[in-house]
Amino acid sequence: MNFDLTEEQRMLQDTVRRYLNDKIAPLADEYDRKGPLTKADAHRFLKELKPFGYVGTLVPEDLGGPGLTHIDWALLHEPLRGAWAGLGGTVGITSAGTYGVSHFENTALRDRILPGLLDGDKIICTAITEPNVGSDARNIETRAVLDGDHYVLNGTKMWISNGTIADYVTVVATTDRSKGAGGVMHLLVERDVSPFESREIHKMGVRSFPTAELIFDDCRVPRENVVREPGQGLKQTLTGLTFARANAAIASVGIAQAALDVAVRYAKERVQFGKPIGQHQLVQEMFADMAADIDAARLLAWRAFYLMDQGHVCFKESSIAKAFATEMAVRATSNALQIHGAYGLSEEYQVERFFRDARCYTIPDGTTQIQKLIIGREILGMSAFR
Numbered sequence: 001m002n003f004d005l006t007e008e009q010r011m012l013q014d015t016v017r018r019y020l021n022d023k024i025a026p027l028a029d030e031y032d033r034k035g036p037l038t039k040a041d042a043h044r045f046l047k048e049l050k051p052f053g054y055v056g057t058l059v060p061e062d063l064g065g066p067g068l069t070h071i072d073w074a075l076l077h078e079p080l081r082g083a084w085a086g087l088g089g090t091v092g093i094t095s096a097g098t099y100g101v102s103h104f105e106n107t108a109l110r111d112r113i114l115p116g117l118l119d120g121d122k123i124i125c126t127a128i129t130e131p132n133v134g135s136d137a138r139n140i141e142t143r144a145v146l147d148g149d150h151y152v153l154n155g156t157k158m159w160i161s162n163g164t165i166a167d168y169v170t171v172v173a174t175t176d177r178s179k180g181a182g183g184v185m186h187l188l189v190e191r192d193v194s195p196f197e198s199r200e201i202h203k204m205g206v207r208s209f210p211t212a213e214l215i216f217d218d219c220r221v222p223r224e225n226v227v228r229e230p231g232q233g234l235k236q237t238l239t240g241l242t243f244a245r246a247n248a249a250i251a252s253v254g255i256a257q258a259a260l261d262v263a264v265r266y267a268k269e270r271v272q273f274g275k276p277i278g279q280h281q282l283v284q285e286m287f288a289d290m291a292a293d294i295d296a297a298r299l300l301a302w303r304a305f306y307l308m309d310q311g312h313v314c315f316k317e318s319s320i321a322k323a324f325a326t327e328m329a330v331r332a333t334s335n336a337l338q339i340h341g342a343y344g345l346s347e348e349y350q351v352e353r354f355f356r357d358a359r360c361y362t363i364p365d366g367t368t369q370i371q372k373l374i375i376g377r378e379i380l381g382m383s384a385f386r
């Protein structure tokens with residue numbers, strides 16, 4: 001494995017960091033207090049970030065995308081999540097979804113919707129989770145019934161990132177639950193063609209990142225919006241999650257690094273017992289733990305992205321990166337908060353936001369426990385999932 005950055009990657013890293021520090025990070029606290037991003041704000045930020053390659057990052061140039069690599073994704077997303085994790089969530093979900101669209105075998109649908117997504121004019125999300133279906137994604141209840149040239153969709157999706165602001169939703173549904181994986185399909189629901197209800201779910205962290213309940217009540221979706229036919233949906237869902245997990249890992253690294261950076265500044269300024277608190281040995285221990293944890297998590301995330309750039313579907317490596325990095329970010333942001341003493345609990349210091357944001361990532365894309373079961377399965381060749 002070679003993690004040497006090219007000249008272009010170093011330039012991308014420098015330019016992006018400068019832009020995020022100047023223009024994005026100063027907005028994060030205010031937007032976090034305002035709550036979920038509005039659709040207009042999301043489009044405005046997508047357009048602002050587009051020139052750096054944040055929109056449809058991995059979409060090949062011949063389809064009109066930036067054609068960047070998975071390692072480039074890591075270079076873009078670590079600092080964005082540190083600057084403003086909530087915005088990073090919205091950008092990451094729509095950019096990853098756009099990459100998904102570029103792989104649609106239904107090329108007529110792909111060619112129709114891809115340009116709007118790549119321009120930042122449209123937003124996409126993916127809906128797997130349901131009220132009764134969380135970790136066990138194989139048990140999808142949302143039903144798709146063929147009726148002439150439409151599928152009729154009935155069901156509720158929960159915790160859908162970008163759900164209230166998305167123009168397009170890739171819905172995982174089943175035509176027949178008794179068939180198990182054989183019935184699972186993907187349908188692209190266009191909100192203006194096939195209207196559905198959405199309701200914001202307010203959560204403790206990444207508050208500006210919209211999260212929604214989506215209700216499909218006899219929602220008629222044209223048959224030409226089938227993305228994956230019945231029987232093809234589950235495998236693709238589980239494979240797609242490997243990228244989402246590496247992304248959660250690099251997001252966590254970004255948040256933890258930002259928490260470390262503010263703690264360093266604070267520990268040099270705050271004086272107790274006649275010296276900066278950073279000079280106390282037990283405070284230094286917290287820094288040492290955070291630094292080692294962050295480095296290890298970054299390397300694990302990069303390994304997963306590197307393998308993806310080589311064309312591998314790396315279930316084990318992306319689960320290791322996700323489990324370690326997301327739990328690490330909870331520890332690291334908690335230490336950064338501790339270093340701030342009582343001020344760490346105040347909304348006037350960013351560190352409480354970092355702590356709340358980090359706490360959200362041990363759950364999506366498979367909880368830490370589920371990642372451990374995947375790692376165990378990959379090592380042992382035996383599955384604990386039934």
Ligand SMILES: Cc1cc2nc3c(=O)[nH]c(=O)nc-3n(C[C@H](O)[C@H](O)[C@H](O)COP(=O)(O)OP(=O)(O)OC[C@H]3O[C@@H](n4cnc5c(N)ncnc54)[C@H](O)[C@@H]3O)c2cc1C
Pocket residue numbers: 125126127128129133134135136158159160161162211360363364365366367368369370373
């Ligand atoms: C911020 C955020 C964004 C999200 N975005 C999306 C999205 O865009 N699209 C989408 O479809 N979903 C999304 N989700 C939903 C997320 O994927 C689910 O929350 C997650 O898969 C866990 O499901 P659950 O919350 O229902 O927990 P459950 O599956 O009910 O699990 C509850 C607890 O039981 C444990 N558990 C469950 N099964 C086992 C087992 N076999 N062995 C050991 N322990 C087990 C879990 O680890 C957990 O601790 C998001 C969630 C969050 C928090």
